[in-house]
Structures are given as C-alpha cells and as structure tokens.
Amino acid sequence: MKLYGYFRSSASYRVRIALNLKGLDYESVAVHLVKNGGEQLSDSFRALNPEALVPALVDIADEVDGGEVALSQSLAIIEYLEEKYPEAALLPAKLADRAHVRALALAIACEVHPLNNLRVLKYLTGTLGITEEQKNAWYQHWCGTGLAALESKLAADPRTGKFCVGDTPTLADCCLVPQIYNAQRFKCDLSAMPHLLRIHQNCMELDAFIKASPENQPDAE
Amino acid sequence: MKLYGYFRSSASYRVRIALNLKGLDYESVAVHLVKNGGEQLSDSFRALNPEALVPALVDIADEVDGGEVALSQSLAIIEYLEEKYPEAALLPAKLADRAHVRALALAIACEVHPLNNLRVLKYLTGTLGITEEQKNAWYQHWCGTGLAALESKLAADPRTGKFCVGDTPTLADCCLVPQIYNAQRFKCDLSAMPHLLRIHQNCMELDAFIKASPENQPDAE
Numbered sequence: 001m002k003l004y005g006y007f008r009s010s011a012s013y014r015v016r017i018a019l020n021l022k023g024l025d026y027e028s029v030a031v032h033l034v035k036n037g038g039e040q041l042s043d044s045f046r047a048l049n050p051e052a053l054v055p056a057l058v059d060i061a062d063e064v065d066g067g068e069v070a071l072s073q074s075l076a077i078i079e080y081l082e083e084k085y086p087e088a089a090l091l092p093a094k095l096a097d098r099a100h101v102r103a104l105a106l107a108i109a110c111e112v113h114p115l116n117n118l119r120v121l122k123y124l125t126g127t128l129g130i131t132e133e134q135k136n137a138w139y140q141h142w143c144g145t146g147l148a149a150l151e152s153k154l155a156a157d158p159r160t161g162k163f164c165v166g167d168t169p170t171l172a173d174c175c176l177v178p179q180i181y182n183a184q185r186f187k188c189d190l191s192a193m194p195h196l197l198r199i200h201q202n203c204m205e206l207d208a209f210i211k212a213s214p215e216n217q218p219d220a221e
Numbered sequence: 222m223k224l225y226g227y228f229r230s231s232a233s234y235r236v237r238i239a240l241n242l243k244g245l246d247y248e249s250v251a252v253h254l255v256k257n258g259g260e261q262l263s264d265s266f267r268a269l270n271p272e273a274l275v276p277a278l279v280d281i282a283d284e285v286d287g288g289e290v291a292l293s294q295s296l297a298i299i300e301y302l303e304e305k306y307p308e309a310a311l312l313p314a315k316l317a318d319r320a321h322v323r324a325l326a327l328a329i330a331c332e333v334h335p336l337n338n339l340r341v342l343k344y345l346t347g348t349l350g351i352t353e354e355q356k357n358a359w360y361q362h363w364c365g366t367g368l369a370a371l372e373s374k375l376a377a378d379p380r381t382g383k384f385c386v387g388d389t390p391t392l393a394d395c396c397l398v399p400q401i402y403n404a405q406r407f408k409c410d411l412s413a414m415p416h417l418l419r420i421h422q423n424c425m426e427l428d429a430f431i432k433a434s435p436e437n438q439p440d441a442e
Contacts, residue, residue, distance in 0.1 A: 050373035061317045069317040076323035083316050095304050096282045096290040102297035107272055114335035152271035
C-alpha cells in the first residue's frame with residue numbers, strides 16, 4: 001500500500017495510526033501542502049484524488065478490474081482497512097458501540113478539524129483580512145467548543161475506558177490524537193478536559209501512535 | 222424510533238432520507254435551533270446528546286442493557302441503520318465501492334457543511350463582524366469549492382450512474398441532496414456541475430427524498 005500524505009496533516013495522521021494499529025506495512029509518499037504552490041493541487045495528485053486533498057491510499061483490491069484502487073477521505077480509508085483487514089479491530093462488535101465510536105470520530109472530523117485547517121485559515125487572513133490574533137481566537141474557539149463537547153460525551157458515557165471507548169484503541173482514538181496534537185500546537189487550553197488528556201496519554205504510550213506522529217515522518221521539517 | 226431534528230438541518234435531513242429509503246417508521250421530534258435560545262442547548266436535549274447537536278436518534282437496541290440507545294452524528298446514525306436494517310442497502314457490496322461511497326459522503330460532511338452551518342455563520346457576522354455580503358461570499362466559496370471537487374470526482378469515476386454510485390441511492394446521495402438544498406437556498410452557482418444536478422433531479426423523483434424534504438416536515442415554517 002502507498003499512503004500519500006503530509007506529516008502535519010491531521011487526516012493523514014489518522015490513517016497512519018490505523019495502519020500501524022493493524023500492523024500493515026505501507027510506503028509513505030510525501031505531498032507537500034505548502035511548497036510548489038501546494039503539491040496536492042498538481043495534475044499528478046489530482047489523477048489520484050480529484051478532490052486534491054490528502055490523504056490518498058493506493059491499494060491492490062483483488063475485486064477490482066486492474067487491481068489498483070485509489071481511496072480518499074481519512075475515515076473512508078480507515079473503514080476500508082477495517083473491512084479488509086479486520087485485526088486489530090478499530091470498531092467494537094455491538095452495533096450501538098460501533099455507532100458511539102463513529103460518532104466520536106465524526107465529532108472531531110466534522111465539528112472541529114474542518115474549521116481549523118490550512119485553507120480555511122488562509123481564507124480568513126487573506127480574503128477576510130482578519131488579524132493573527134483573531135485567527136488564533138477562531139482556532140481556539142472551535143477547537144475549544146468541539147473538544148469540550150467531546151469531553152462531555154466521554155464524561156457522560158460508561159463505555160469510556162482507558163481509551164475513548166473501552167480498553168483498546170478504536171477509530172475514535174485515531175481521530176483524537178491528531179486533534180490534540182493540533183490543539184497543543186495552537187495553544188488551546190485543555191486543562192478542563194481530563195478525559196481527553198488521560199486518553200491521549202494512554203495512546204502516546206503505544207508504538208502505533210508514536211510511529212505515526214508528525215515528527216517521526218520522513219517528510220517532517 | 223424517535224428522530225430528534227430540525228426541518229432545515231442538513232444533518233437531520235440526511236438521516237430522514239436514509240430512514241425513508243429503508244422504509245423505517247419513526248417519530249419526528251422537533252428541536253428548534255433558533256427559538257428559545259436554541260433548544261439543542263437545553264438540559265433535556267443534552268441528556269440525549271451532550272454535544273448539543275441535532276440529529277439524535279433514539280432506538281431500542283436489544284443488545285444494550287435497558288434497551289434504549291441514543292445515537293448522534295448523522296453519518297454514524299446512518300451506518301448504524303445500515304448494519305441493523307440492511308435493506309435497502311445504502312452501501313454497495315465491494316469494499317472499494319463502499320469506500321468510494323463513504324468518501325463522497327465525507328466530502329460533503331467534512332469539507333462543505335461544517336463551514337456553512339449556523340453557528341459558524343454566527344461567529345463570522347457576530348465575533349468577526351463581517352458584512353452580510355462577505356458572509357454570502359464565504360458560503361458560496363466553500364459550497365462552490367466543495368461541490369466542484371465532488372463534481373470532478375463524479376465526472377472522473379466510471380461508477381457514477383443514475384445516482385452518485387451506480388443506479389440505486391446510497392449514503393452519498395443521502396448527503397448530496399441536503400447539500401444541494403442548502404446551495405440553492407444560498408444561491409450558489411451550480412451551473413458548471415451537471416453530474417450533481419442530474420443526480421439531484423433523479424433523487425427528487427423518489428418518494429423517500431420528497432418525504433424527507435424540509436418543507437414536508439411537521440416543524441417546517
């Protein structure tokens with residue numbers, strides 16, 4: 001498998017964690033989101049993913065004519081990995097628990113991350129001309145609101161364990177750790193979020209998460 | 222089942238379509254996002270979903286002690302419905318095709334909708350004090366960028382059919398139709414998106430989609 005990503009991309013980071021948790025080998029292909037006007041916008045990358053977003057995963061799918069398949073959107077990629085390589089499972093067995101894990105993952109992927117990614121911040125400072133201070137306040141506002149909602153959800157749920165759901169990492173933890181990385185990078189105040197901090201710490205004791213960290217990628221700067 | 226939602230909420234609209242496509246009966250409970258300071262912020266709704274976001278689906282899950290389960294996040298709810306009530310299937314059989322459907326759904330749920338929802342627009346006009354004109358330009362920019370990316374993806378893929386993937390509606394169509402509704406409401410220019418318009422039209426010929434429309438909800442204004 002080939003993973004096209006960027007060391008600091010939160011969505012690429014999620015997929016790296018999932019690949020590592022499943023013990024799957026992959027080749028890392030760097031797509032620099034800033035250099036060369038954004039390599040994700042190149043024709044060669046668009047041929048893989050017309051959305052021009054990282055990550056993209058190229059895999060050999062026996063069921064597909066020609067074999068090779070290019071997948072996009074981090075959560076769709078992880079669901080694919082879960083279906084193709086069931087061990088280690090990133091979704092629990094019971095339907096209601098699976099829905100809970102997915103809801104936590106989506107609470108990050110739909111409510112926090114989209115508001116704080118590079119192209120949005122660029123629009124705010126460029127087109128709307130907001131100041132650096134306003135940009136940081138925006139970042140912290142959405143990161144704070146979204147993670148506080150997640151903290152409430154985890155605090156209220158008896159299924160919360162060593163990890164977001166139970167005592168083994170799931171899809172939710174694959175999304176949580178990159179978001180906490182971003183939150184810390186932008187100095188969001190996480191002091192009122194003990195569940196998130198504790199789970200993050202438990203994750204960061206595992207090789208699968210350490211190996212996936214931005215600073216441990218070949219394209220890290 | 223009880224679906225807590227709001228007639229104009231895009232995420233609630235997705236779940237209504239999925240429930241209808243599967244022929245499932247449900248009771249609709251209105252949560253007004255504007256009146257009473259936002260009913261989703263009430264203690265009684267937060268008890269169902271601490272995230273304070275619609276939709277929430279309450280179902281009887283036999284596998285859960287006590288039976289009742291409250292689910293949140295539209296895509297997690299639809300995946301739950303797909304696993305519990307497999308017919309009519311909203312995901313195809315082949316793994317690569319399932320990933321493709323999910324990627325299209327997420328391209329809307331993660332790249333377009335989060336930037337254009339009510340609380341974000343409020344922050345822009347309130348905290349950042351942007352003008353009505355700038356707000357509309359923001360809306361049209363992200364709607365335009367996201368839907369153009371989706372159009373490219375559909376144009377490039379041989380699996381695109383009468384609907385987003387093949388000739389029966391999938392999870393991708395459950396997300397597309399509410400997004401087109403929003404785009405039309407905010408006068409986004411869709412003239413360069415023939416695939417989206419054609420698929421939208423095919424969807425709107427089906428009862429499941431018509432019945433799920435905002436104007437056909439009991440809480441419509």
